[in-house]
Amino acid sequence: MQVTMTVNGTEVTRDVEPRLLLVHFVRDHLGLTGTHWGCDTSNCGTCVLWMDGEPVKSCTVLAAMANGRSIRTVEDLDAGGELDPLQQGFMQCHGLQCGFCTPGMLMTARWLLDHNPDPSEAEIRDAISGNFCRCTGYENIVRSVRWAAEQEAQAPAEGEEVTA
Amino acid sequence: MQTPAPFAYERAGTVDDALALLEQHGPEARLVAGGHSLLPMMKLRLARPEVLIDINDLTDLSYIRLDGSEIAIGAMTRHAELLDSALLAEHYAIFADAERVIADPLVRNRGTIGGSFCQADPSEDLAAVGSALGATLVVRGTGGTRTVAAREFHSGPYETVVAPNEILTEVRVPLRPGSGSAYEKVERRAGDWAIAAAGAFVTLDGDTVSDVGIGLTAVGAEHFCAPTAEDTLRGQPATDENLAAAAEAAAAAANPSTDQRGPADYKRHLAGELARRALGRAVARARGEGA
Numbered sequence: 001m002q003v004t005m006t007v008n009g010t011e012v013t014r015d016v017e018p019r020l021l022l023v024h025f026v027r028d029h030l031g032l033t034g035t036h037w038g039c040d041t042s043n044c045g046t047c048v049l050w051m052d053g054e055p056v057k058s059c060t061v062l063a064a065m066a067n068g069r070s071i072r073t074v075e076d077l078d079a080g081g082e083l084d085p086l087q088q089g090f091m092q093c094h095g096l097q098c099g100f101c102t103p104g105m106l107m108t109a110r111w112l113l114d115h116n117p118d119p120s121e122a123e124i125r126d127a128i129s130g131n132f133c134r135c136t137g138y139e140n141i142v143r144s145v146r147w148a149a150e151q152e153a154q155a156p157a158e159g160e161e162v163t164a
Numbered sequence: 165m166q167t168p169a170p171f172a173y174e175r176a177g178t179v180d181d182a183l184a185l186l187e188q189h190g191p192e193a194r195l196v197a198g199g200h201s202l203l204p205m206m207k208l209r210l211a212r213p214e215v216l217i218d219i220n221d222l223t224d225l226s227y228i229r230l231d232g233s234e235i236a237i238g239a240m241t242r243h244a245e246l247l248d249s250a251l252l253a254e255h256y257a258i259f260a261d262a263e264r265v266i267a268d269p270l271v272r273n274r275g276t277i278g279g280s281f282c283q284a285d286p287s288e289d290l291a292a293v294g295s296a297l298g299a300t301l302v303v304r305g306t307g308g309t310r311t312v313a314a315r316e317f318h319s320g321p322y323e324t325v326v327a328p329n330e331i332l333t334e335v336r337v338p339l340r341p342g343s344g345s346a347y348e349k350v351e352r353r354a355g356d357w358a359i360a361a362a363g364a365f366v367t368l369d370g371d372t373v374s375d376v377g378i379g380l381t382a383v384g385a386e387h388f389c390a391p392t393a394e395d396t397l398r399g400q401p402a403t404d405e406n407l408a409a410a411a412e413a414a415a416a417a418a419n420p421s422t423d424q425r426g427p428a429d430y431k432r433h434l435a436g437e438l439a440r441r442a443l444g445r446a447v448a449r450a451r452g453e454g455a
Contacts, residue, residue, distance in 0.1 A: 001173060017170065017214070018170070018171060018172060018173035019167055019168045019169070019170055019171060020167075024165075027290065028325065040165070040166045040207070041204055041207075042200055042204060042270075042271055043355075045268070045270060048270060054273045055269075055270055055273065056273055056274055057200075057270050057274075058201060060200050060203050060204065060271075060274070061203075062173070062199070062203070062216075062218075064173045064175075065196075065220060066198065066219070067175070090236065105366070107269065108269075112379075123234055126269070127269060129268045129269065129354055129355060130267070130268025130269055130270040130271060130355065131270075134313060139433070
């Protein structure tokens, strides 16, 4: 079957089998390997991307189900040529060790900060409770998200013009 | 790599569309909403539908609203929406209690109340919530609409009374002024299925329990409820002793199996203890005390 969807702002059309999972579609058909493929059982969360503005586990969504919808992957975070504050936070606070969980963490945390710009530690931990870090680096991941939240609170919001 | 066996994919735009596709493809077709239970089962070949009918476009089945003396919840309402609903929080805290411990926030963005009921996993939480609250389920076929009591909805593990050519469209819960409700669950780790769980509502008339409902998850209770335990408490003062007696009767309604989540006697103990806690919290909430 043919599927057409918007991926990171660009419309793509491909022929796929109905059973193709969205995670394999973005990785193998579009070459967007930033989204990782992990447990395959909707537990680990490394495959998280956004569908129609909501973070979802793409190992448990069919590419066919994304037909006509809008997808955002981790590759889109630095689309403006500059790292997202979250990506900077993960660098500043050592928010990754092996890095396998990082794309899912970033996409889940980006959604959190977009909807709750000043989350408490408990809210961050709750938000990423569907993202596993088997390096058990949660402390630094939580710090990274807080770092980004504080950074964004100081800086003007994206798209806002700074007038002299 | 886990990939489902081949199947044909259809997408329904309306309920009538879905019903027509079900008629067209027969009993080997399955509806898919969030897919977070069905797709994993398809990967494992525990389910092998020949046709998947995607109903995610049926957004008109996504709502939580007052409808006369009932709350009506559309079958396509996602877990995340149930958790966030101010209307449900106002009338039935049991929903937020249960939703907070269903999987994780990402899965809750996809999974639906209708999917949970129709997947009918014996460890799924909303079946016991529905049984505790005496919910009714609205089921549509090409011939028309019928309603089924939550306590008559499940016909076995992963089996419901919904026919292959029917679709669950709505869950209805009666309003009960003066009531409180709660859900208590024990799981091995955050986001896991329950080892055991219990839900309850209690309506108080002064200090007397004028009505009560008790639901049990994952412990083999028939239709996820404990009617004998309810009879023990109904009409009695809401004392700790009476709540404990009802909880003991709830444990007797459990018929758990030993599996990787725990031995049967432990699960039976949990059924009683969690029923006691749920009843206690429900009473406190009915009195306007505590969270």
